[in-house]
Amino acid sequence: MRQKRYDSDLTNSQWERLSRYFATDRKRSYSLRYHVLDAILYVVKTGTQWRMLPGEFAQWQTVYYYFRRWREEGRILCILSIISRAARRRTGQHGEPSALIIDCQSVPSTRVGGISSFDAFKKVDGRKRHIAVDTQGLLWGLVVHAAGDHETQWALQLLAPVASRLDRVETVFADQAYQGLEEKLDRELGWKLQVVDSEEETPGFSIDPKRWIVERTYGWFGGWRRLDREYERRTDSSETMVCFAMLRIALNRLD
Structure with missing residues (x-):
């Protein structure tokens, strides 16, 4: 876990909802949550350049690798659909x-x-x-x-x-x-x-x-x-940025 935290970071309850969609047996020297997902949300929230990510995140090349990979997989849009369904059910719909x-x-x-x-x-x-x-x-x-x-x-x-x-x-x-x-x-x-x-x-x-x-x-x-x-x-990078923002907004409704 990083020592410094940001308003754009996922909460513990939000990560519990997402962790199953990022499950892997691969061992890493960094956390997918604290050093990659939170880093991407930081970029979308603050508008900073990839190369100017704060040092407490993973190296920008690593963060961008996962952003590109999830973009090509369409993973974030799929997760957004799942979370949006849960948010609707929360309201009784x-x-x-x-x-x-x-x-x-x-x-x-x-x-x-x-x-x-x-x-x-x-x-x-x-x-x-x-x-x-x-x-x-x-x-x-x-x-x-x-x-x-x-x-x-x-x-x-x-x-x-x-x-x-x-x-x-x-x-x-x-x-x-x-x-x-x-x-x-x-x-x-x-x-x-x-x-x-x-x-x-x-x-x-x-x-x-x-x-x-x-x-x-x-x-x-x-x-x-x-x-x-x-x-x-x-344009698909633009679409993925929007999906990350809307994913966090949908998650906020479930907290």
């Missing part, structure tokens, strides 16, 4: 949602490179985080793509993998940018797309039914500095 809300968030990219383009509507040069959440704001689907791509180009790629993991979904709520996908979504997935119109006819800010939930999830991202901008060269 079914483990799987019957409705999802989808939306995009345009985020400026740094000069690190990788896929990027200009979102003319939101005036952002970078990428879009395309997410699907349940009515509690928990993440079930995620794809990161160039900001200039329209939502309808990626909606099915976002939802198709979710459909392979969830059996209860019947309805997807979305804003008017997704109009025209109703028949395709019904044909491909058997889901009903419900486009939500703003309740307010007057100009200005309004809270749209259901869609405020996905906006709240984007607000949660603001508490994780690595998600403030797109710092990753690869």
